[in-house]
Structures are given as C-alpha cells and as structure tokens.
Amino acid sequence: MSKITKITRRGFLKGSAGITASSLLLGISVPGSNAVASETGKALAPSAFISIEESGIIVLVIPHQEMGQGSMTGLIQILADELEAEWKNIRYFQAPGHPDYGDQRTVGSFSIKMRYTPFRQAGAAAKEMLIAAAAKIWDVPVAELAAKEGAVYHEKSGKGIAYGRLVNVARSLPVPKNPKLKKREDFNYIGKRIMSVDSADIVQGSAVYGMDVEVPGMLHASLERSPTLTGKILSYDKQNALAVKGVVDVVEIQGNGWMTNNAVAVLASNNWAAIKGRKALNAQWESESESLESDKAYRIQLRELADKAGKVERSEGSFEIARKNAEQVISSSYYSPYLAHAPLEPMVATASVNGDSAELWVPTQDPQFDTIAVAGQLGHEPEKAFEKVKVNTTLVGGAFGRKGVPDYCMEAVEVSKAIKKPVKVTWTREDEIRHGFYRPASMQKYEAALDKYGYPTGIKATSVFHTILSTYVPGAVDPIPAEMGMGLVEMPYRIDNVQIESHGIKSDVRIGFLRSVCHTFHGWSLNNFIDEVAHAANVNPVEFRLSLLGPSRELIYHNWDEYNPAAAYLNYPFKTGRLSNVIQVAAEQGAWGQKMPEGHALGFAAHKSFNSYVAMVMDVSIDRGSVKVHKVTAAVDVGTVVNPSYVKAQVEGGIVFGLTAALYGSITVENGEVQQSNFNDYPVLRINEMPRVDITLIDSDEIPTGIGEPGVPPVAPALCNGIFNLTGKRIYELPVSKHKFI
Amino acid sequence: MAKSLRINGRQYEIDADDDTPILWALRDIVGLKGSKFGCGMGLCGACTVHLDGEPIRSCITPISAAMGKGHAIITIEGLSGEGSLAVQQAWMEEHVPQCGYCQAGQIMSAAALLRRNKKPSDADIDEAMKGNICRCGTYQRIRTAIHRAAEILEGA
Ligand code: FES
Ligand code: FES
Numbered sequence: 001m002s003k004i005t006k007i008t009r010r011g012f013l014k015g016s017a018g019i020t021a022s023s024l025l026l027g028i029s030v031p032g033s034n035a036v037a038s039e040t041g042k043a044l045a046p047s048a049f050i051s052i053e054e055s056g057i058i059v060l061v062i063p064h065q066e067m068g069q070g071s072m073t074g075l076i077q078i079l080a081d082e083l084e085a086e087w088k089n090i091r092y093f094q095a096p097g098h099p100d101y102g103d104q105r106t107v108g109s110f111s112i113k114m115r116y117t118p119f120r121q122a123g124a125a126a127k128e129m130l131i132a133a134a135a136k137i138w139d140v141p142v143a144e145l146a147a148k149e150g151a152v153y154h155e156k157s158g159k160g161i162a163y164g165r166l167v168n169v170a171r172s173l174p175v176p177k178n179p180k181l182k183k184r185e186d187f188n189y190i191g192k193r194i195m196s197v198d199s200a201d202i203v204q205g206s207a208v209y210g211m212d213v214e215v216p217g218m219l220h221a222s223l224e225r226s227p228t229l230t231g232k233i234l235s236y237d238k239q240n241a242l243a244v245k246g247v248v249d250v251v252e253i254q255g256n257g258w259m260t261n262n263a264v265a266v267l268a269s270n271n272w273a274a275i276k277g278r279k280a281l282n283a284q285w286e287s288e289s290e291s292l293e294s295d296k297a298y299r300i301q302l303r304e305l306a307d308k309a310g311k312v313e314r315s316e317g318s319f320e321i322a323r324k325n326a327e328q329v330i331s332s333s334y335y336s337p338y339l340a341h342a343p344l345e346p347m348v349a350t351a352s353v354n355g356d357s358a359e360l361w362v363p364t365q366d367p368q369f370d371t372i373a374v375a376g377q378l379g380h381e382p383e384k385a386f387e388k389v390k391v392n393t394t395l396v397g398g399a400f401g402r403k404g405v406p407d408y409c410m411e412a413v414e415v416s417k418a419i420k421k422p423v424k425v426t427w428t429r430e431d432e433i434r435h436g437f438y439r440p441a442s443m444q445k446y447e448a449a450l451d452k453y454g455y456p457t458g459i460k461a462t463s464v465f466h467t468i469l470s471t472y473v474p475g476a477v478d479p480i481p482a483e484m485g486m487g488l489v490e491m492p493y494r495i496d497n498v499q500i501e502s503h504g505i506k507s508d509v510r511i512g513f514l515r516s517v518c519h520t521f522h523g524w525s526l527n528n529f530i531d532e533v534a535h536a537a538n539v540n541p542v543e544f545r546l547s548l549l550g551p552s553r554e555l556i557y558h559n560w561d562e563y564n565p566a567a568a569y570l571n572y573p574f575k576t577g578r579l580s581n582v583i584q585v586a587a588e589q590g591a592w593g594q595k596m597p598e599g600h601a602l603g604f605a606a607h608k609s610f611n612s613y614v615a616m617v618m619d620v621s622i623d624r625g626s627v628k629v630h631k632v633t634a635a636v637d638v639g640t641v642v643n644p645s646y647v648k649a650q651v652e653g654g655i656v657f658g659l660t661a662a663l664y665g666s667i668t669v670e671n672g673e674v675q676q677s678n679f680n681d682y683p684v685l686r687i688n689e690m691p692r693v694d695i696t697l698i699d700s701d702e703i704p705t706g707i708g709e710p711g712v713p714p715v716a717p718a719l720c721n722g723i724f725n726l727t728g729k730r731i732y733e734l735p736v737s738k739h740k741f742i
Numbered sequence: 743m744a745k746s747l748r749i750n751g752r753q754y755e756i757d758a759d760d761d762t763p764i765l766w767a768l769r770d771i772v773g774l775k776g777s778k779f780g781c782g783m784g785l786c787g788a789c790t791v792h793l794d795g796e797p798i799r800s801c802i803t804p805i806s807a808a809m810g811k812g813h814a815i816i817t818i819e820g821l822s823g824e825g826s827l828a829v830q831q832a833w834m835e836e837h838v839p840q841c842g843y844c845q846a847g848q849i850m851s852a853a854a855l856l857r858r859n860k861k862p863s864d865a866d867i868d869e870a871m872k873g874n875i876c877r878c879g880t881y882q883r884i885r886t887a888i889h890r891a892a893e894i895l896e897g898a
C-alpha cells in the first residue's frame with residue numbers, strides 16, 4: 001500500500017492540495033445522522049467531508065485526533081471504501097476544533113463506532129453522484145455502471161472515466177438521500193491490514209507533534225507550579241533566573257483554583273534555558289494546613305465508607321434475605337491507587353493571544369472543549385468561542401485521557417497574555433506526574449451469598465471514589481451513574497438478589513479520565529471477586545463465569561450509555577453471548593486447564609467495556625520474588641474489524657498499559673502533594689518485561705466498536721487471579737509490586 | 743562564544759552554555775525536532791541519538807561532550823545506510839508505531855544494536871532496548887521488527 005499524505009490547514013485552505021472552487025464537496029451536516037449535504041465552491045463548514053479535485057486527488061477531512069490508537073487510518077479506510085477511492089490519491093486533513101465537525105472528542109473508544117455508518121454513507125453518496133455524472137455524460141443507465149479505484153466503468157462498452165473528470169458534472173447533481181452501502185464481502189479497505197497513515201513520517205522523524213510546534217516570535221516557558229492545588233507563592237529569586245543565559249522574562253500566573261495552579265513562568269529563547277532558569281528561581285511555597293489529604297488516612301476513610309450503607313445504584317430482590325439464607329457468605333474489599341497517565345509526550349501547548357482572541361497549536365483529545373475553555377478565560381461566552389479562539393491540532397504523542405482536559409492550554413494562554421507574545425509551555429515529566437488529573441483511588445467491597453451448591457444467590461457491591469465529574473464541575477464529589485455503570489452496575493451475571501451502592505469521597509488532587517476509566521477498578525475487583533467465589537464454590541472459574549452468564553441475553557443499562565454520545569444513534573445492549581463467546585475462545589486458545597510447568601500458573605478474566613468484549617488467559621510465574629508474565633492469550637470481539645493490525649495493536653498496548661498499572665502503578669499523596677516524579681518512581685513496563693501476546697479477533701458482522709480501551713480492564717484481574725493460582729495469595733491492594741512473594 | 747557541533751554531516755555553530763543538553767540544542771537551536779523529550783533524566787530513551795556511532799541519551803549529555811574535532815552526532819533525520827533503512831522499512835512492515843513519539847529513539851537504539859549484532863536474539867534485543875520506554879506498548883512489534891530488519895540485511 002502506498003503512502004498517503006497529510007496536508008496542513010494552510011495548504012488545505014489555499015487549495016494547493018485541497019479544496020478548489022471546482023471540487024466536489026460533500027459534508028455530513030450532523031454526525032451520526034443520515035443527513036448528507038452537498039456544497040460546491042469554496043470551503044464550506046461541514047462536519048466531515050470529502051473533496052474531490054479535478055486532478056483526481058481526494059481530500060478527506062478527519063474530525064478526530066490521532067494519538068496512537070489508529071483511528072485516523074481507520075476512518076480514512078471507512079470513507080475510502082464506500083467511495084471506491086484509490087489509496088494513493090487520498091490526502092487527509094486533521095480538523096481543528098469547530099462545532100461543524102460534530103462531536104470531536106477522541107475519547108471513550110468511540111471515534112470509529114460513532115463515525116462508521118455516517119462516513120460510509122458519505123462515501124457512498126459521493127460515489128453515486130460520480131456514477132450519475134458518468135451516466136449523464138455517456139447517456140447510459142446508472143445500473144450499467146460501476147465505480148472502482150477512482151474511476152467509473154461501463155462494462156458493456158469497455159469505457160472508463162476517472163473521478164476527477166466527473167467532478168464538474170457531479171457538482172450539479174442532487175445528493176442521494178439513501179445511498180446504498182456495500183456488502184461486507186465487497187469491502188476493499190475495511191477489514192484490511194493497512195499501514196497507518198503516519199507511519200512513514202514517524203520512522204523518519206518528520207511527524208509533527210505538539211512538542212514540535214514552532215510559531216514565529218515564540219518564547220519557551222517552563223512553569224514552577226504550586227505543589228498543592230491552591231498553594232500560594234512565598235518567594236522566588238527573579239534576578240537569579242534572569243541571569244541564566246537565554247532567559248528573557250519571569251512572570252507570575254494565577255491559577256483558577258480548580259484546573260490550574262498558581263505558577264511562576266520562566267521565559268527563554270529555548271526550553272533548556274527556561275528549565276534552568278526555573279531551577280534558579282528557588283521558589284518557596286506557603287505550606288498549607290496539615291488537613292490536606294495523605295495516603296494512609298485516605299485509605300482508612302475509603303475502607304470505612306465501603307463498610308457503610310451508600311447510595312443505591314441498583315437493587316433487585318433482597319440481598320439481606322439472601323445473606324440470611326446463605327450456606328456460605330464471602331466478603332472482600334479491593335483497593336486501587338491513584339494513577340497518572342504519563343503519555344510519552346508530556347503536556348505541551350503553544351498559544352498566541354492577541355487582544356481578546358487567541359490561536360493555539362496543541363496535541364489534544366478535545367479541541368472544542370479547549371476552545372470554549374480558552375474563550376471563557378478571555379471573557380467570551382461559549383457562543384462566541386469559535387469566532388475568538390482557534391485551536392489547531394497536531395499529532396498526539398500519547399494521551400490516555402490526560403489530553404482531554406484544557407488545563408495546559410489555559411496555562412499557555414495565561415502566559416501569552418502576560419508577555420504579549422506567542423509562547424510554548426513545555427511540561428517536564430515531573431510536572432506531568434505531579435500535576436495530573438488522576439485515575440481516582442478507590443475501594444470496592446463485595447459480599448456474596450452462596451447456596452449449598454455454591455451458586456451465588458445474592459451479591460452486594462459498594463464502590464467508593466471521587467467522581468471524575470469534578471474535572472468539569474468544581475466541588476462535585478459523588479460518583480455519577482455513568483461511572484458506576486462502567487463495569488459494575490452493568491454486571492451481567494444471573495444472580496437473583498443484587499445490591500450495588502456508591503459513596504463519594506473528596507480528594508485533594510485532581511481527578512480525571514484515564515484509559516478505560518472506572519472499568520479499570522471495577523473490572524479488576526469484580527473479576528477477582530468472581531474468581532474468589534468460584535474457588536469457594538469449588539468450580540473452575542471459567543465454567544463458573546459461563547454458568548453465571550447462562551444463555552445469551554441482551555441487557556440494557558442506561559447508566560453509561562446516557563453519557564456516551566455514540567449511543568445517541570445506536571443502542572448497544574450488553575450481549576452476554578458475546579462475552580461468553582470470548583471467554584470460551586480465550587480459554588481454548590490459552591489452553592486453560594492445561595498442566596503448567598513447575599512454577600507457572602494461569603489466570604483468567606473477562607470484561608466488556610465500551611461495547612467491546614475481551615477475555616484473557618495469563619501465564620505467570622515468580623522470579624526471584626517478583627511476578628513475571630510470560631504469555632497473554634486474548635480473545636477480542638469488537639464487531640466488524642476495520643483494521644485487524646491496529647485492533648491487535650491496541651490490545652497489545654492495552655496489555656502493556658494494564659500490566660504497568662497492575663504491577664507498578666501508584667501515585668501517593670502526602671499533605672496534598674503528589675509524591676512521585678518521573679519514570680524512576682513511577683515505572684512503566686519495559687521491553688524485557690513484555691510477555692508474548694497472542695490475540696484472536698472474533699469475526700463478526702456487528703457494527704464496529706472501540707478498542708482503544710477495552711484491552712485494559714481484564715489485564716489486572718487475569719494477573720492477580722494467576723498469582724492466586726500460583727501462590728494461594730489474593731491481591732487486595734494494587735500495585736502488585738508492593739507485595740512480597742517468596 | 744559559539745560552539746561547533748557536527749550533526750548529520752553538517753557543521754553547526756551554537757550559541758549556548760556548555761551544559762546545554764544535546765537534545766535541547768538539537769530541538770530548539772538547530773531546529774531538528776525528530777529527537778524527542780520524554781523524561782530529561784536518561785530514563786526513557788526518547789531522545790536517543792548517535793554520538794560517534796554509539797547510542798546516547800541526548801537529554802543528559804551536554805553539548806560540551808560533542809564539541810570540537812572528531813565528534814559527530816547522528817539524529818533520526820540523518821540516519822542513512824543499509825542498516826538504518828532496513829530498520830525503518832521493518833518498522834513500517836510490522837506496523838510498529840502507535841502514537842510514534844518514542845519511535846525515533848527506538849529506531850536509533852535498534853540501528854545501533856544491529857550494527858554490532860547482525861542477528862540479535864530476543865534476549866539481546868531486550869537488553870539493548872530496555873532503556874527505551876514505549877508507553878503505547880509496541881514492544882512485541884519492536885522485537886519482531888528487529889528480527890525482520892536483520893533478515894532484510896541478511897538478504898541484502
Ligand atoms: S528524554 Fe532522554 S532519556 Fe528520556
Ligand atoms: S508509540 Fe507511543 S510511546 Fe511508543
């Protein structure tokens with residue numbers, strides 16, 4: 001497959017490689033709806049569009065961001081397939097933040113899921129218009145024509161005409177209301193192993209990330225932030241910083257007390273000088289009251305709350321009666337710590353403020369939110385935001401949820417405002433680890449009532465954590481249904497008496513979305529507990545799960561879907577049969593039940609998240625006191641697979657991310673300050689710890705669902721269940737590295 | 743006083759303190775942004791370049807270590823020769839990059855490995871590559887791609 005090229009916005013608007021007055025333009029006016037609008041002439045403002053040049057070049061505008069999850073390539077495959085475009089003639093353009101593109105968030109594993117049908121319709125509509133144009137030119141019936149690789153053919157006469165030559169006529173034709181979509185067996189890009197569109201640039205070092213942005217006249221800034229959320233500066237040595245070669249200015253920045261901290265910014269001609277100048281500041285911060293959060297006390301508080309009656313999130317039958325009548329009752333609590341994202345590209349933002357307007361260049365998961373947040377800072381209502389602020393997007397060097405929050409954009413805007421110049425604010429790794437929006441620390445307590453056959457007649461779960469809603473609504477504390485839904489309230493097991501409760505607990509660090517969100521702790525604790533119950537019942541944990549799932553059913557828990565924009569047009573019930581299926585396939589492929597070599601054991605877990613189903617078998621051993629993972633066998637059902645290579649890549653990456661969290665991940669807080677700083681005390685998995693990963697994709701006709709996140713949740717429980725099978729020791733607190741094994 | 747650095751076969755005069763890490767000289771002064779910043783402490787390998795043929799962490803190596811006669815820096819932008827091209831080709835064939843941010847450093851380390859070891863085992867690869875973090879988790883494909891690059895070179 002040949003390389004296709006990304007074009008810059010400038011190139012795009014100038015029409016050098018993009019829109020010219022004579023191109024055929026198609027926009028999808030409302031993402032997720034079937035409405036397709038045709039426009040001719042200069043660039044319009046559609047949400048996603050296809051532009052076909054007279055030269056035959058096809059420009060696709062992609063509203064989502066590429067951050068390693070491969071959806072840029074997947075979305076292009078989807079558009080190009082129905083369009084019957086020739087791969088080498090495709091150019092693509094990553095859209096800046098604008099409401100016309102529909103929901104541009106690159107979150108919740110939903111880019112492919114949300115755009116699949118509308119993008120196919122857009123591609124198909126454009127193709128039908130080109131075919132109709134050929135029919136008109138040749139005066140033959142449409143039915144006798146077919147499109148293939150960028151041209152329309154008339155088989156009878158053997159004639160063919162390239163798309164570019166049809167543009168002029170096609171522009172004046174009506175847009176088909178219900179374009180016919182291709183049959184699965186006719187796909188030529190969807191389902192194929194196609195190299196990601198950025199790869200060639202990446203391996204040559206020419207891909208442009210947020211870190212690589214350069215705008216004329218810009219200064220570099222490094223910010224010394226208050227170690228706690230609202231800490232105030234006591235003193236700093238401005239002259240000492242200014243004495244560093246390259247440093248040109250030092251300014252104080254006010255935090256907004258919620259998303260951003262108070263800070264002192266050192267400005268310099270290069271980032272090293274800014275960092276060096278920042279050290280020379282010798283900044284001292286007012287020590288805050290002793291009452292701020294500390295790790296030990298917080299854990300005790302979590303545990304106490306988990307033991308108390310909480311807000312009821314789901315209640316069926318009576319767990320209390322089930323418990324009274326039980327032959328056996330099992331109870332366990334599970335603690336998961338805070339986690340930081342640590343994308344390899346730390347936070348970075350370039351901003352240029354001009355009066356009451358601003359332009360930014362950022363690696364972001366949510367350019368629209370950034371725009372609105374920055375506009376608010378400059379005193380504009382959201383309605384005015386997109387007139388006053390423009391957020392340009394770059395390739396994203398990893399994000400995992402961290403780059404969906406606008407704090408780093410807002411800081412850069414504050415600095416640019418203060419110095420009246422464009423500025424690039426580059427975070428050090430220490431800044432990124434210490435000033436994150438963390439996966440909340442949490443506790444889940446479970447109780448199960450078993451009958452005399454060992455079958456659970458009742459289950460109770462209480463989950464305690466600080467809501468991620470607090471990212472957007474200052475002061476919010478209690479978990480919301482969307483969070484409780486993830487992996488817990490939507491529990492799919494056939495148990496008559498179910499009681500699920502929640503508690504909020506305030507934390508003194510910022511809380512945020514981290515890859516797989518609440519599925520990480522709910523998926524871990526529930527899968528562990530089910531394993532415990534299976535052992536108590538003396539049943540093979542795989543068999544046990546299958547019997548709890550029973551015959552295939554479709555369950556609908558709105559708790560998560562309400563917050564999931566992709567669900568606005570498509571409903572995704574929990575299909576328990578799909579979970580059972582991945583459980584069976586993983587167990588078979590991973591040879592569950594086989595006799596393991598001395599010192600090895602297998603662990604099992606299965607979880608549905610973001611509408612995709614994943615099961616894993618993990619082969620573990622203990623090597624000189626620490627846990628070693630040898631092999632992970634996964635079965636994955638994401639519905640229709642758009643690009644098998646990158647679906648697998650996301651599962652491989654999800655396993656690494658999950659193992660990093662389970663083995664090492666722990667952010668601790670003392671008196672409101674984060675204790676970790678860099679990869680020395682916040683380690684991540686390295687290549688010498690990489691297990692062999694073997695993935696089976698389930699072939700399916702279902703609509704494609706996401707895979708950026710679903711690979712993560714089964715990892716920690718499969719690991720911990722394996723450790724139990726090996727050592728008899730249950731892990732009730734993560735990370736695993738805190739435990740001693742002999 | 744300006745300092746002289748040889749980078750990718752060209753001479754550059756740089757006006758910066760001696761302790762300026764090569765990484766920041768490359769990125770912000772010379773304007774070669776292929777080498778990435780990931781940790782600033784020699785822990786992640788995103789900044790790996792070759793100094794006199796050896797892979798180094800440019801975030802903790804000051805320009806003073808590379809100044810003057812006899813020293814030469816090669817960055818991802820200046821990689822050339824069969825071995826390097828084989829690595830880049832293998833990286834594309836095996837679909838290694840996810841976000842890609844670590845990959846310049848990975849490729850620099852891999853190219854150096856293949857130069858001294860034409861047929862590395864998995865263990866050799868792990869040893870040579872464990873200083874390079876990939877937060878996206880592309881390790882399995884990096885192993886495969888290094889084997890593939892060795893194969894390409896053998897056939898060449
Ligand atoms: S940036 Fe140099 S090793 Fe991480
Ligand atoms: S590909 Fe993203 S860090 Fe390696």
